[in-house]
Amino acid sequence: MGKLTKNQKLAAEKIEAGKAYSLKEAASLVKEITFTKFDASLDIDVRLGVDPRKPNQQVRGVVSLPHGTGKDVRVLVLCTPDVEAAAKEAGADYVGLDEYIDKIKGGWTDIDVIITMPSIMGKIGALGRVLGPRGLMPNPKSGTVTMDVAKAVKEVKQGKIDFRVDKAGIVHTSIGKVSFDVDKIRDNVKEFIATLNKLKPSAAKGTYIKSIYLSSTMSLGIKIDPKTIEEI
DSSP: OOOOOHHHHHHHHHSOTTOOBOHHHHHHHHHHTOOOSSOOEEEEEEEESOOTTSGGGOOEEEEEOTTOOSSOOOEEEEOOHHHHHHHHHHTOSEEESHHHHHHHHTTOOOOSEEEEOGGGHHHHGGGHHHHGGGTOOOOGGGTOBOSOHHHHHHHHHHTEEEEEOOTTSEEEEEEEETTSOHHHHHHHHHHHHHHHHHTOOTTOOSOSEEEEEEEETTOOOEEEOGGGTTOO
């Protein structure tokens, strides 16, 4: 292991090994141990007591964070011509169909979310090899395949995010920026955890939320005591 930098040492000194902090403490501490010159993203990692290999223990959903993610989400809408104006008015960054399908086939993926209509999915299916590994494939469960394209664009721009459990039983997502104040961080975390709890599979036994860690870009992870999530 390489030598720790001065900032890494300062961060390590602030975190007590093995301690589970309250959500309020963690939200404050993550701001103190972030020394990046840019506005770092805040990430949350939640280990669930599920077996992702079993179809009846999959956890996937969407959540609208009260204060958004702080990111400028780049949205591509693949739609029919009659919907293009509404998609643009709603804030979509790119709107069209065949020309963007061709660009994606050529390797272009400079976007964060793709929203489309049910009638267009037949054309998009061929893009699975490009979009799938990048998590960009539209899906009805995440609200990115819909007849109300304009509404979907507005929700994504305002902070609606899609998440799913990985093979290790962990849900990882961004829930804000370090520049957010402590209360905004807490609100976003609370909303995310509440959504996870609603999605608990009936087949999951034992402790559902096993651990929660909050971190920022390049920072150490801070363990949160799940019992403190609902504290005021």
